[in-house]
Amino acid sequence: MKAGFHRAFPMASKPKPVRKAVLPVAGMGTRFLPATKAVPKEMLPVVDKPVVQYAVEEAREAGIEQFIFVTGRGKAIIEDHFDHAYELEMLLSAREKTNELHSLLEGLPVTGAVSFTRQQKPLGLGHAVWSARHLVGDEPFAVLLPDDLLVGKPGCLAQMMEAYHRVGGGAVVAAEEKPLEDVKRYGVIAPGKADGNVVEVKGLVEKPKPAKAPSRLCIIGRYILQPELFAELDRGETGAGGEIQVTDAMARLIGRMPFHAVKTTCDRYDCGDKVGFLHANIAVGLTRPDIAPALKAILKSVQTE
Ligand code: G1P
Secondary structure, three states: OOOOOOOOOOOOOOOOOOOEEEEEOOOOOHHHOOOOOOOOHHHOEEOOEEHHHHHHHHHHHOOOOEEEEEEOOOOHHHHHHOOOOHHHHHHHHHOOOHHHHHHHHHOOOOOOOEEEEEOOOOOOHHHHHHOOHHHHOOOOEEEEOOOEEEEOOOOHHHHHHHHHHHHOOOEEEEEEEOOHHHHHHOEEEEEEEEEOOEEEEEEEEEOOOHHHOOOOEEEEEEEEEOOHHHHHHHOOOOOHHHOOOHHHHHHOOEOOEOEEEEEOOOEEEEOOOHHHHHHHHHHHHHOOOOOHHHHHHHHHHHHHO
């Protein structure tokens, strides 16, 4: 670690553990119609698991104990997905389909570990996170945007947790360098000092025009945040796209707590985008020994066509 790296952020006490995660899943999925007319976009499968389950598993690997879903109308099957399915479980057990039974049970959080609240109105990501304020209470929390599928070991949130404890807590976001023409789709970071893959955050701008972007370092959908964020979101101020933005509320916390970005080593797939979603399916499929050989053969034959 470079000398003086933490001098700007003296933190006396050990950071509080991050036990809760908020998963905003209220989006309408208009980019995937007609598939998402009756099925929430978070339930679309990457190989054989719904997109949202990857985020839950990543959070669990990072030590999260409580999963708070911010849902909307038409999202009830997400609740069913994280519950027991007794008929199915009994049937699989009676037929001795142990692998299938195991795959159902291993993805299941323990009783009482999941809760659901509704966003009610589509007023932006900041509003979705704010909808979870009473369930989060007065403690640090993570936010995972399930559309962003992050693949790697250790997982992205686990990498951020390690940095959170190393830098003395505060706020931590995951980040990735993007081509300049793409920064208009992201929250963009004004970077300060860097220590390996951990970069101080000096400023944040949501969806800037390339000419106004402070860098090409963009936030991807993982956050560790402090409850002070809710007071900022309470103001209900709108930003880019006329929506209440998490980025704007976070920007107002800079200087009040340690604030860092972790350049994750995980691969990110934007499952909110058709091509990104197909890419995720191919990439995850190629990591799966049960289907990789057949998938590789298909990809080869497609390439030569
Ligand atoms: C949201 C955030 C943005 C972030 C992005 C990552 O944008 O507002 O700051 O960079 O997620 O995926 P959205 O994709 O909801 O427009």
